[in-house]
Amino acid sequence: MKPGTRLKSAVCDTEVMVIRCGDGAIQCGGVTMGETKPEVAENPSADHANGSLMGKRYVDAAGAYELLCVKPGKGSLSVDGVALVTKDAKPLPASD
Amino acid sequence: MNIALLLEMAAEAAPDRIGLVCDGKRWSYVQLLAAARGAVELIEASGASHVALLDESSEAAVIALFGAGLAGVPYCPLNYRLADADLAGLLDRIAPALIVGDVARVEKLSQGKGHKTFARADFVAGAIGAAVPEGREYDEGVGIAVQLFTSGTTAAPKAAILRHSNLLSYILGTVEFAGADEADAALVCVPPYHIAGISALMSSIYAQRRIVMLPAFAPESWLKLAEAEGVTNAFVVPTMLARIIDTLDKGHSANIASLRAISYGGGKMPLEIIQRALELFPSTGFTNAYGLTETSSTVALLGPGEHRDAHGSDDPKARARLASVGIPLPTVEIEIRDEDGNCCATGEAGEIYVRGDQVSGEYKEKSALTADGWFPTRDAGYLDEEGYLFLSGRADDVIVRGGENMSPGEIEDVLLTHPDIADAAAVAIPSVEWGEAVGIAVVVRDGQPQPPEAELKELIRARLRSSRVPDKVLFVSELPYNEMGKLLRREVKVLLAN
Incomplete structure (x- = not known):
């Protein structure tokens, strides 16, 4: 997987752009995401159904993974089963 | 991506x-x-x-x-x-x-x-x-x-x-x-x-x-469009802000109450302009942005709260921050280095180096980045004890007189404290004795008498030191700027040479 890869959820409408990643499995709704969508949507895990938000960046605790949500959906994002969290930077004043 | x-x-x-x-x-x-x-x-x-x-x-x-x-x-x-x-x-x-x-x-x-x-x-x-x-x-x-x-x-x-x-x-x-x-x-x-x-x-x-x-850009059309479209944010270069203020001061009326935020950059903002702007637009947030083409725009900024704090403060150090370009973005690192590449101490001027993912530092011909990814900006500046960045001109603009490096900015700042001086530029002029010496071009305020050369020289001698005293003084009606408000020092040099 390389930065810039666009991954689609197997369970919902979620799509992410990979900004940074390691070798783990990037998942949405508990199911590994892929560059194409499966013909039939899989069932999301109840533990990973909090949704994804458009334009939010999702990171892991170690800072090895960063995903940009480019299409929102019902499944939530995780890596190897560990939920990712939104990266909340202090908003900067518009400078240009 | x-x-x-x-x-x-x-x-x-x-x-x-x-x-x-x-x-x-x-x-x-x-x-x-x-x-x-x-x-x-x-x-x-x-x-x-x-x-x-x-x-x-x-x-x-x-x-x-x-x-x-x-x-x-x-x-x-x-x-x-x-x-x-x-x-x-x-x-x-x-x-x-x-x-x-x-x-x-x-x-x-x-x-x-x-x-x-x-x-x-x-x-x-x-x-x-x-x-x-x-x-x-x-x-x-x-x-x-x-x-x-x-x-x-x-x-x-x-x-x-x-x-x-x-x-x-x-x-x-x-x-x-x-x-x-x-x-x-x-x-x-x-x-x-x-x-x-x-x-x-x-x-x-x-x-x-x-x-x-x-x-x-024309100040009247800028104000008219801002009012008609209910504009909330605007970016201006210093000359534009000066002309907008001038137009309002001359009685041109415009309802621009929607204007919540003004950011500026591109060239050095004269202190009196930003001070006047803060008074004229008391509820507008001002942001000073510093950046370069090679850094994908902004790398440091001075935000609205910092402007108001500096403007309202009695502490000279806090007031001085109005002339700074603020602190680096959280995603960017900034270092000040001397000619040997070593980091300068707090308050000591040197060349500004920038590093971060947004920094390209690359030209079609070759990359200017150091081996560890730092971009030498060729801008000179220093950081104060709280990490605020101050610019002191281009590294190439430094005047080297008999081996002593002088920043044109410090000489200009002193000249601008003179009540009859509206604008000033200091540049290097050739000197047989010193290699380079200081030449200044000054603009006298409208309606004020031209101060004697000796008075300006004495001002610099008293506030700085004798090496900064100009060998040549030229009075001009205006200084050359480009459309972004950047002083064209090369043209000032030509003026002084003739």
Whole structure:
């Protein structure tokens, strides 16, 4: 997987752009995401159904993974089963 | 990742929201994206190696920027104010290009180079009308998104290149997606060939802040458009702010109560202008932005709270911050280094080095980055004890008198404290004895008497030291500035030489 890869959820409408990643499995709704969508949507895990938000960046605790949500959906994002969290930077004043 | 992602996301989340207003025409995000995709067909059919804009700002700048991005061809807006000979050289360097704007000038200056030209209206109509094949794929965005020629004060202009990754890391790191309210609008009046003109388009689109374009600046039209469109944000260069204030002071009335935020940059802001602006617009937040083409725009900023704190403070140190460019962005590192490459102590001036994902530091000819990724900006400056960055001119502007380095800024700051001096520039002049010596060009305030040369020399001797005292003093009616408010020191040198 390389930065810039666009991954689609197997369970919902979620799509992410990979900004940074390691070798783990990037998942949405508990199911590994892929560059194409499966013909039939899989069932999301109840533990990973909090949704994804458009334009939010999702990171892991170690800072090895960063995903940009480019299409929102019902499944939530995780890596190897560990939920990712939104990266909340202090908003900067518009400078240009 | 492709910079077009910014427009794609806005079009996905708010397809019908108005993203751009120019010459009375309104464009939704989905219309802009469709036009950019149509432009790809024109670009591919032309076989061009660059997409150039030789024109003032308009919707064509947005369509060409993102269209070029999607096509995987560098977007290269050109300075239409350049003299024919200089422009001809640049046109030859980007051949064969698809060029939007002044068709007659391209034909006159760069004939037979394989350029494909479009007048602005033809390009826009062609992009809207192009047949886009179903399921078409676009460039991945691993290469160059934007190529900008530097102004080339000392040698031939350098082609600075910004990759998709540089620009995207700047926008994603500093702008909250859809962070603007639907009523928000940004007045953009920077030339399209300037980095601030490009970053303004990208950051406003990603924030979903409506862009209100003013292709040619005049204070009256700026105020009129700000009022008519309920503009909330604006970026200005120092000269523009000075002229807006002057127009208001002369009694021109405009209701610009909607104007919540003004950011400025591009050249040194005179202290009296920003102080006057803070008084004239008491509820507006001011932001000073410092950045370079090679750093994808802003790397440090002084925010609204810091402006008000400095303005309202009795502490000289806090007040001085009004002249600083603030603190580095959280995503950027800044160091001050001396000539041997060692880090300078707090308060000690040296060359500003910048590092971060948004920093390209790359020219078409070669990269200027150090082995560990730092970009030497050639700007001189220092950091104070709380990490605020102060600029003291270009490293190349330093005057070296008998081995002693002097910053023109410190001499100019002292001259500006004289009540009869409106503007001042200090530059190096040749000296048989010292190699270089100080020459100053000063502008006397309207209606004030010209102070004796000896008085100015004594002022500098008393406040600085004798080595800073100018060998030559020239009184001029005005100093030469470029359209971004940058003092043209080379021209000052010419004035002093004659």
